Amino acid sequence: MKLERGxxxxxxxxxxxxxxxxxxxxxxARESLAKELLDLDENxxxxxxxxxxxxxxxxxxxxxxxxxxxxxxxxxGEGDFMPGQLCDPVIVGSGRTHLLENVAVMECAELPWAxxxxxxxxxxxxxxxxxxxxxYSPFSETFNLVLRMTMTEGASDVEYDEAVRHAGVRFARRIxxxxxxxxxxxxxxxxxxxxxxxxxxxxxYVTQCQNQGTYSNTxxxxxxxxxxxxAVYSPTEIMDGCLVSGNYVWPCFKIPSFIQANLPVxxxxxxxxxxxxxxxGVIFDRGHNNSHFEKMRVANLAAAQxxxxxxxxxxISWEGGGNAATDAMLTLQTCERWGIxxxxxxxxxxxxxxxxxxxxxxxxxxxxxxxxxxxxEKPTTIxxxxxxxxxxxxxxxxxxxxxxxxxxxxxxxxxxxxxYCGGNQSxxxxxxxxxx
Numbered sequence: 001m002k003l004e005r006g007x008x009x010x011x012x013x014x015x016x017x018x019x020x021x022x023x024x025x026x027x028x029a030r031e032s033l034a035k036e037l038l039d040l041d042e043n044x045x046x047x048x049x050x051x052x053x054x055x056x057x058x059x060x061x062x063x064x065x066x067x068x069x070x071x072x073x074x075x076x077g078e079g080d081f082m083p084g085q086l087c088d089p090v091i092v093g094s095g096r097t098h099l100l101e102n103v104a105v106m107e108c109a110e111l112p113w114a115x116x117x118x119x120x121x122x123x124x125x126x127x128x129x130x131x132x133x134x135x136y137s138p139f140s141e142t143f144n145l146v147l148r149m150t151m152t153e154g155a156s157d158v159e160y161d162e163a164v165r166h167a168g169v170r171f172a173r174r175i176x177x178x179x180x181x182x183x184x185x186x187x188x189x190x191x192x193x194x195x196x197x198x199x200x201x202x203x204x205y206v207t208q209c210q211n212q213g214t215y216s217n218t219x220x221x222x223x224x225x226x227x228x229x230x231a232v233y234s235p236t237e238i239m240d241g242c243l244v245s246g247n248y249v250w251p252c253f254k255i256p257s258f259i260q261a262n263l264p265v266x267x268x269x270x271x272x273x274x275x276x277x278x279x280x281g282v283i284f285d286r287g288h289n290n291s292h293f294e295k296m297r298v299a300n301l302a303a304a305q306x307x308x309x310x311x312x313x314x315x316i317s318w319e320g321g322g323n324a325a326t327d328a329m330l331t332l333q334t335c336e337r338w339g340i341x342x343x344x345x346x347x348x349x350x351x352x353x354x355x356x357x358x359x360x361x362x363x364x365x366x367x368x369x370x371x372x373x374x375x376x377e378k379p380t381t382i383x384x385x386x387x388x389x390x391x392x393x394x395x396x397x398x399x400x401x402x403x404x405x406x407x408x409x410x411x412x413x414x415x416x417x418x419x420y421c422g423g424n425q426s427x428x429x430x431x432x433x434x435x436x
Contacts, residue, residue, distance in 0.1 A: 003093055007186050010100060013055065020178060026100070026175070049147060055144075062420075066109060066111070069168050071179075082173070082257070104142045109148075111157070120249055123249060124418060125251030132380055137419060169244070203315070205265050208316070209285075215247070230283055232283055235282055263427070298331075299334055318345075323361075329344075344369075347423040348372055348373075349376065379413065396413075
């Protein structure tokens with residue numbers, strides 16, 4: 001496949017009388033856009049919807065973050081950006097796609113809080129635009145178009161999930177449509193039809209998603225992947241948004257739709273394809289399988305896809321916490337046993353300074369090469385902020401049943417799990433190792 005991506009770098013986002021994109025300025029007709037989204041909410045599960053703009057460097061905190069999407073539009077080629085979401089599941093990855101590079105659409109809503117013993121519920125997620133926690137999220141550096149939604153009472157979790165996801169997809173596509181006939185600021189082409197030097201090392205990428213049920217799902221071409229068998233996809237399919245997140249559980253671990261379409265390993269290997277490496281493909285599978293048998297089955301099937309591609313090396317990343325680490329480590333172990341060099345991304349435990357107890361939930365002797373994204377157990381004090389977007393309160397403490405607390409005050413969190421993308425294993429992190 002061959003895909004050209006055209007990128008637009010917004011200089012500012014403002015509210016105005018008309019919705020357009022001109023000379024780097026994104027202008028939103030706030031009231032009419034909100035009405036448009038509410039009118040398209042077929043089952044009327046969204047009670048209110050307000051659009052907010054939050055800018056880089058602003059003294060602001062965004063709360064209740066569910067998913068984040070990139071505005072984009074297919075200009076040439078089959079299918080739509082984010083195929084299968086409110087459109088046909090046509091295979092994408094060829095032609096041309098236009099994208100707003102530094103603008104993100106954020107779905108923000110308080111979804112029903114589960115009981116104290118529940119695991120899969122929509123935990124509150126925080127993005128601080130400045131201060132000590134800003135570096136944990138790449139979205140402290142983007143213009144964020146926040147869809148602040150309140151939901152009607154009495155709907156099911158499935159209906160709430162569908163309502164917020166569809167609103168986000170519609171809005172991202174609506175903004176993306178403004179770019180269709182414009183000239184991008186810059187472009188890059190990814191051509192996987194070219195014949196490459198056979199001497200280049202063949203590298204594959206295994207990306208493992210979380211999919212455990214409503215509020216913790218990932219969608220491939222519009223369908224959640226609970227029964228997914230590991231399969232190979234073109235890197236350009238990933239870039240065209242074939243993966244959309246419905247995962248609202250652990251804020252620090254989840255991989256938003258915006259990041260799924262811009263996975264750092266996919267992007268960097270694709271840019272080096274034919275130059276320093278032969279990027280043979282992306283294997284997408286599901287972690288968090290329910291039994292040792294199922295974990296072994298998926299790990300072996302994923303590794304078998306890597307081997308069929310003739311890969312000499314593989315990079316492995318996963319979404320989620322401890323359970324998912326077992327699936328990834330078994331995949332790594334199988335690849336190494338078959339002579340395929342494997343390296344994985346991971347977060348760490350280990351207490352505030354990284355020296356307490358076990359650093360990983362699971363590992364194997366073959367895991368000789370790991371890239372750490374840092375500890376998730378570092379206490380962080382976030383300051384008082386002038387403005388809160390996405391909602392008015394925080395619901396952080398499971399032991400109180402998610403009792404509402406002020407969102408704008410200074411507070412110290414024992415770990416970084418509430419920071420959106422703070423312990424992410426996709427490679428988007430901004431943390432660096434420092435010798436001392």
